[in-house]
Amino acid sequence: MKLVIAIVRPEKANDVLEALYRAEVRGVSMSRVQGHGGELERVETYRGTTVKMGLSEKVRLEIAVSEPFVEPTIEALCESARTGEVGDGKIFVVALERAIRIRTGETDHGAVTPVGK
Amino acid sequence: MTEIPALAAGVDTGDTAWMLVATALVLMMTPALGLFYAGLVRGKNTLNTFMMCIAALAVATVMWALVGYSFAFDEGNGIIGGFDHVFLKGVTFAPREESTIPHLLFMAFQATFCIVTVALVSGAVVERMRFGPFMIFAALWSVLVYAVLAHWSFGGGWLQEKGTLDFAGGIPVEMGSGFSALAAALVVGARKDYGRQALLPHNAVYVLLGAGLLWFGWFGFNGGSGFSTGNPSVLAFTNTLLTPACTLVVWFALDLLRGRRVTAVGAATAIIVGCVGITPAGGFISPGWAMVLGAVAAVPSYAIIVLRPRTRVDETLDVLAAHGVAGLTGILFIGFFAQMKWNDVSDGLFYGDAGQLGLQALAALATPVYAFVVTFVLLKVIGLLTPLRADEHDEAVGMDVTQHGEEAYATGEGAILITPESGAEAEPPVADPV
Numbered sequence: 001m002k003l004v005i006a007i008v009r010p011e012k013a014n015d016v017l018e019a020l021y022r023a024e025v026r027g028v029s030m031s032r033v034q035g036h037g038g039e040l041e042r043v044e045t046y047r048g049t050t051v052k053m054g055l056s057e058k059v060r061l062e063i064a065v066s067e068p069f070v071e072p073t074i075e076a077l078c079e080s081a082r083t084g085e086v087g088d089g090k091i092f093v094v095a096l097e098r099a100i101r102i103r104t105g106e107t108d109h110g111a112v113t114p115v116g117k
Numbered sequence: 118m119t120e121i122p123a124l125a126a127g128v129d130t131g132d133t134a135w136m137l138v139a140t141a142l143v144l145m146m147t148p149a150l151g152l153f154y155a156g157l158v159r160g161k162n163t164l165n166t167f168m169m170c171i172a173a174l175a176v177a178t179v180m181w182a183l184v185g186y187s188f189a190f191d192e193g194n195g196i197i198g199g200f201d202h203v204f205l206k207g208v209t210f211a212p213r214e215e216s217t218i219p220h221l222l223f224m225a226f227q228a229t230f231c232i233v234t235v236a237l238v239s240g241a242v243v244e245r246m247r248f249g250p251f252m253i254f255a256a257l258w259s260v261l262v263y264a265v266l267a268h269w270s271f272g273g274g275w276l277q278e279k280g281t282l283d284f285a286g287g288i289p290v291e292m293g294s295g296f297s298a299l300a301a302a303l304v305v306g307a308r309k310d311y312g313r314q315a316l317l318p319h320n321a322v323y324v325l326l327g328a329g330l331l332w333f334g335w336f337g338f339n340g341g342s343g344f345s346t347g348n349p350s351v352l353a354f355t356n357t358l359l360t361p362a363c364t365l366v367v368w369f370a371l372d373l374l375r376g377r378r379v380t381a382v383g384a385a386t387a388i389i390v391g392c393v394g395i396t397p398a399g400g401f402i403s404p405g406w407a408m409v410l411g412a413v414a415a416v417p418s419y420a421i422i423v424l425r426p427r428t429r430v431d432e433t434l435d436v437l438a439a440h441g442v443a444g445l446t447g448i449l450f451i452g453f454f455a456q457m458k459w460n461d462v463s464d465g466l467f468y469g470d471a472g473q474l475g476l477q478a479l480a481a482l483a484t485p486v487y488a489f490v491v492t493f494v495l496l497k498v499i500g501l502l503t504p505l506r507a508d509e510h511d512e513a514v515g516m517d518v519t520q521h522g523e524e525a526y527a528t529g530e531g532a533i534l535i536t537p538e539s540g541a542e543a544e545p546p547v548a549d550p551v
Binding site for chain 2: 009011012014034041042043044045046049050051052053054055083085
């Protein structure tokens with residue numbers, strides 16, 4: 001069981017969700033985050049004030065998956081989120097100790113497997 | 118030394134006072150339209166969409182003063198006006214023929230119509246057209262399409278000569294913008310995510326507020342198109358209240374039938390459709406028929422708004438449905454229900470003059486064809502000189518950042534202030550997010 005955390009471009013978020021759906025990965029949490037990962041800064045000007053936008057808008061996806069789904073998830077993320085430019089984002093895979101589905105009390109593998117599987 | 122008279126001969130103070138106010142009301146419709154349009158697009162394109170309307174305020178006004186007004190309202194021939202008012206030559210305090218307001222004020226009032234019409238067309242190309250090419254298009258379109266159509270209907274052109282009735286701009290403003298929008302959408306092409314992803318309005322409150330302000334401004338638009346405080350103005354003013362209200366009621370009913378819920382974005386659209394419907398007919402039909410027009414106008418526009426997204430034509434903000442088709446409905450409606458008793462000009466088919474309907478139908482055929490063809494060719498030509506649309510990356514990131522270097526909803530978090538002393542390289546202080 002792994003928790004896959006992906007930081008991707010917001011404009012790629014829809015492509016990523018589509019790719020995950022095609023890879024039959026269900027169960028995703030998504031949040032808007034701001035961050036910095038070495039990409040070039042954007043300069044914006046408001047009246048006399050010029051600023052470098054040090055932080056970029058990103059989308060963070062959290063996906064808890066059982067072992068057979070780890071590689072398909074990573075593949076789907078890489079293919080759908082890549083543009084080739086600096087700032088495409090990162091994927092972090094961390095070990096997941098426990099998972100519990102609140103509605104049924106199912107734990108671990110049962111909890112991260114989609115209903116109806 | 119001769120003094121300039123305080124009032125030029127033939128000027129009526131009451132009429133002039135109203136027309137000064139009406140001009141300001143119509144000018145407000147352009148930023149109101151900006152708000153309406155900005156609410157309908159995605160958050161990342163808010164400023165760019167609004168700025169297209171602001172661009173119309175800039176370039177359409179300048180072009181109007183330079184040549185547009187002359188092409189629209191100088192005598193010229195049946196198709197286009199002459200050069201006698203180029204650079205506003207001869208536009209002074211003395212009224213035009215059969216007018217009781219200063220010529221200068223007449224010109225300003227007509228300018229506000231040109232501006233808002235140019236802004237309307239932008240609705241077809243938002244979220245992907247580059248800002249520079251749009252400004253070039255706006256400048257040329259305001260002369261080649263708007264001024265010509267205004268000449269046909271108001272400036273002594275062939276439609277007006279024949280006796281086609283258009284009170285406040287169903288021909289140049291509504292049909293002119295609507296059918297040009299269709300051409301613009303076809304030339305510029307669909308947004309890259311169109312038909313693949315849900316592209317939703319990001320703030321329906323802007324849409325409602327924009328529609329409300331447009332309705333408010335429309336009292337100047339229609340009520341001012343009698344150029345006086347006389348009966349036609351009062352009739353058009355009152356009809357501008359009655360017609361959109363009826364459109365709203367019918368739109369609610371259509372929404373209920375179709376989706377079992379009355380929608381806010383639908384209501385805002387209904388207000389526009391009603392105002393557009395009464396625009397050509399305002400001073401020509403009775404209040405009772407104006408209410409019927411409101412109800413009737415809802416149906417074709419509603420149908421097109423439902424059907425258009427099922428096609429590949431990304432006429433993004435439905436200018437064709439809300440303006441082109443509703444304007445056409447209003448123009449034809451005059452042919453049926455105009456009433457000499459109310460307008461002192463002509464009867465429609467229902468009151469015994471079938472010829473009027475023919476004249477209205479002529480405008481309903483010629484205007485869409487002219488607007489569509491000229492806009493199509495104009496954009497194709499501009500497209501040969503410079504790319505019309507942003508590349509895929511810029512479109513994906515959003516037009517606000519890529520076209521203007523600003524965001525509508527900037528948080529300032531993590532923004533680094535660049536001061537002239539520090540330069541970009543030195544250790545700069547972090548900007549205060551507040």
